[in-house]
Amino acid sequence: MDTPKPPKEYHSGRIGYRHVLMVLLFFGAIFKQATRVGLSVAMVAMVKPLGSIQNYNQTTGDNQTILACPENLSPIQNSSLFSNNITLVNSGYFEWDSKTQGLLHGAFYYGYLFSQIPGGWLSHRFGSTRPITACSLLIGIVTVLSPFAAYGSMWLFFIARVIIGITTGVIFPSIVHLWSEWSPPAERGRLLSGAGSGAQLGTVLGMFLSGLLASTFGWESIFFCFGALQLLWVIPWVILARDSPAAHFKISDEERHYIVSSIGKSRSGEKGHRHPIPWLAIFKTVPFYAILVVEFGHNWGFYTMLTNLPTYLSNIQHYSLKKNGFLSALPYLVRWAAIVMVVYAADWLRSKHFMSVSALRKTFTTVSFIITAGALIGLGYAGCNSALAVSLLVLTVGIWSLNSAGYFLGYVEMSPEFSGVLVSMGNTFGTTTGIIAPYVAGVLTNGPGGQTIENWRIVFLISAALYLLAAITYALFGSAEQQPWDPTGKNEKVTVKIPDESDEEVMFLKPTK
Numbered sequence: 001m002d003t004p005k006p007p008k009e010y011h012s013g014r015i016g017y018r019h020v021l022m023v024l025l026f027f028g029a030i031f032k033q034a035t036r037v038g039l040s041v042a043m044v045a046m047v048k049p050l051g052s053i054q055n056y057n058q059t060t061g062d063n064q065t066i067l068a069c070p071e072n073l074s075p076i077q078n079s080s081l082f083s084n085n086i087t088l089v090n091s092g093y094f095e096w097d098s099k100t101q102g103l104l105h106g107a108f109y110y111g112y113l114f115s116q117i118p119g120g121w122l123s124h125r126f127g128s129t130r131p132i133t134a135c136s137l138l139i140g141i142v143t144v145l146s147p148f149a150a151y152g153s154m155w156l157f158f159i160a161r162v163i164i165g166i167t168t169g170v171i172f173p174s175i176v177h178l179w180s181e182w183s184p185p186a187e188r189g190r191l192l193s194g195a196g197s198g199a200q201l202g203t204v205l206g207m208f209l210s211g212l213l214a215s216t217f218g219w220e221s222i223f224f225c226f227g228a229l230q231l232l233w234v235i236p237w238v239i240l241a242r243d244s245p246a247a248h249f250k251i252s253d254e255e256r257h258y259i260v261s262s263i264g265k266s267r268s269g270e271k272g273h274r275h276p277i278p279w280l281a282i283f284k285t286v287p288f289y290a291i292l293v294v295e296f297g298h299n300w301g302f303y304t305m306l307t308n309l310p311t312y313l314s315n316i317q318h319y320s321l322k323k324n325g326f327l328s329a330l331p332y333l334v335r336w337a338a339i340v341m342v343v344y345a346a347d348w349l350r351s352k353h354f355m356s357v358s359a360l361r362k363t364f365t366t367v368s369f370i371i372t373a374g375a376l377i378g379l380g381y382a383g384c385n386s387a388l389a390v391s392l393l394v395l396t397v398g399i400w401s402l403n404s405a406g407y408f409l410g411y412v413e414m415s416p417e418f419s420g421v422l423v424s425m426g427n428t429f430g431t432t433t434g435i436i437a438p439y440v441a442g443v444l445t446n447g448p449g450g451q452t453i454e455n456w457r458i459v460f461l462i463s464a465a466l467y468l469l470a471a472i473t474y475a476l477f478g479s480a481e482q483q484p485w486d487p488t489g490k491n492e493k494v495t496v497k498i499p500d501e502s503d504e505e506v507m508f509l510k511p512t513k
Contacts, residue, residue, distance in 0.1 A: 016255040017240075017248055018182050018191060024237055025175060025195035028136065031233050032168060033202025034209070035143045035226040036108065039161070040310045041210035041328060043105070045219040046150070047096045068316050068452055069384035093151075098450060100154065102442025105307040107158045109434025111165025116431065119170035120177065120424025124277070127243035128178035128420075135167035136234050142167075143227030147220040172427060177420025180412055181244040184262035186351070188412060193343040193404040200336035200401075207310070207329035263416065263488075277421055278485040287414065287479035288422070294365065294407050294478070295430030297470030298400075301372065301463035303434045305331075305397060308441045308459070315451040317386045327390055331397030338401035346405030357413060361480040365406035369471035371399045376464035380457035410480040417488050437463075 096104070122131050142163050149156040175195070183191045206226065213221040242248040245256040282288055310328045313319045319327055342364070349360055375396040382389040411426065412419040441459045445451055482488075 017251040018259060020240060021182055022191050022195045024241060026198035028233050028237065029196060029198030030202035030205060031226065031230045032139060033199040034206035035139060035164065035230055036168065037203050037206040037306060038210045038222040038226050040307050041207050042214060042219045042222045043101055044310050044314050045214040047094045047101065069318060098442040098446035102439040104158060104161060105438040106435040107161035108165035109431050111162040112169040112434060113428055113431040115166040115169030116173060116424040116428035120173035120421040122170065123174040123177040123420045128174040129241050129243050131170050131174045133234060133238055135170045136230060138167045139164055140227045140231035143223050143230060146223040173420040173424035176411065176423045180416050180419045182259060184259055189343045189347045189405055189409060192409065193339055197336050197339045200332050200339060203332035204329040204336060208326055211326060275417055275487045277418060281485035285483060286477055290473050290477035291407055291410065291426050292429045293473040294470045295426045296433060297466035299430035300433040300437045300466045304437045304441055304459060304463050307438045312456055316453060316456060317389060331394045334394050334398035335401045338398055339404045342401050342405050358480045361406050361410050362475055362478055364402045366471045366475045368399050368402035368406060369467045372396055373464040373467040376460045380460040383453055407474055407478060413480040414483050415486040417486050
């Protein structure tokens with residue numbers, strides 16, 4: 001067999017199919033996140049008011065429930081403050097109290113929790129694109145059917161949300177594993193964060209459009225719209241996505257060679273990998289436990305804000321449904337814009353070798369968490385100052401953008417081969433807060449007298465404390481160094497089978513770590 005000619009020099013700045021994959025996953029993240037967060041705004045329109053809101057009855061002299069922040073109401077609403085049983089929002093259809101709403105918000109995470117590790121194993125064993133395709137189709141179908149489930153019974157709606165959680169849970173580690181095949185280390189931050197930033201924009205569009213859709217066409221349109229978009233996305237994904245550069249039918253030889261030689265991993269382009277998962281070694285790794293603590297603390301605050309922010313803006317700051325959707329989306333819009341700057345800054349710092357990779361990830365993570373904790377403490381004491389409250393909400397969520405160059409990239413850097421498995425375990429542990437945090441917030445704010453500044457202050461202070469714990473833990477015990485149990489840590493030859501050229505093999509010497 002003739003030795004193939006060496007590949008032409010490939011400039012890393014050239015646009016290639018790894019960027020096509022990034023764009024596909026970017027839009028996929030938008031639609032998946034929109035289906036996920038739409039319920040937060042829809043819930044405000046779906047349910048009847050949480051009990052009547054009353055003031056002092058001057059006729060009988062009875063002390064009745066006092067409205068939080070009455071000065072934030074519009075003049076029309078203020079004119080009726082002293083009448084009994086005033087309603088501040090449009091009456092919904094469902095009689096779900098705060099605890100039931102917390103249960104329904106958490107339903108997604110029951111499924112999301114238990115499918116993370118199976119999803120990581122599936123992508124490691126069979127490749128990433130097929131699980132992503134099948135689960136995306138199911139998400140779209142169940143989302144479209146969700147209004148019918150809600151009218152059927154609360155428990156049918158609960159089951160629908162669990163199914164969406166299960167399928168989303170399989171997708172997340174599959175995407176991480178897919179990038180372990182497609183992202184050269186020098187571009188890893190930009191590619192992963194560029195694709196992942198779609199989730200932030202999906203939160204923005206999901207909350208903003210949910211407010212418009214619910215107030216214009218009814219809350220059911222939220223599920224119909226986002227479910228249809230999810231189904232349409234599957235078409236280009238099936239056509240253009242493949243598990244690895246070696247398996248792609250359109251990628252140039254130069255780009256394929258550049259990616260594979262940069263990653264330096266033993267890939268055959270076939271489904272399945274040769275390396276067994278080193279479970280015992282993983283569970284003996286201290287930085288792995290540090291990242292579990294980080295996932296728990298960060299996700300508690302993240303899910304608290306994601307699920308309860310519209311309720312807080314409605315019941316405490318008294319924003320209308322349209323304004324609620326916009327203001328709930330605003331912090332995530334800032335976060336999405338900031339991610340672009342953060343990942344480029346982090347990649348530049350890494351290229352200049354100002355600090356080790358671990359120090360870089362620790363710096364971005366701890367700074368993010370400390371500022372977030374301070375903003376949440378301030379939010380707890382913002383009271384009825386709606387401008388200050390919204391500003392602190394923007395700061396809280398916007399500063400999360402630093403994590404796009406923080407601990408999350410440490411999964412791939414700790415173990416390129418088993419990154420999907422690691423992130424599935426970490427996200428499983430963190431996702432437990434998606435069940436607990438909304439329920440705790442619901443219990444703290446339940447009942448006719450539950451929607452108070454003092455009760456919401458407790459909700460925010462709990463999140464702040466957990467962020468501080470996560471910051472300290474990762475600063476002391478976190479790491480982004482490649483672990484000794486990762487099989488790609490040795491210098492070895494890499495064999496790449498080129499599609500449609502089955503009689504040729506190209507050999508590369510894997511770069512020394």
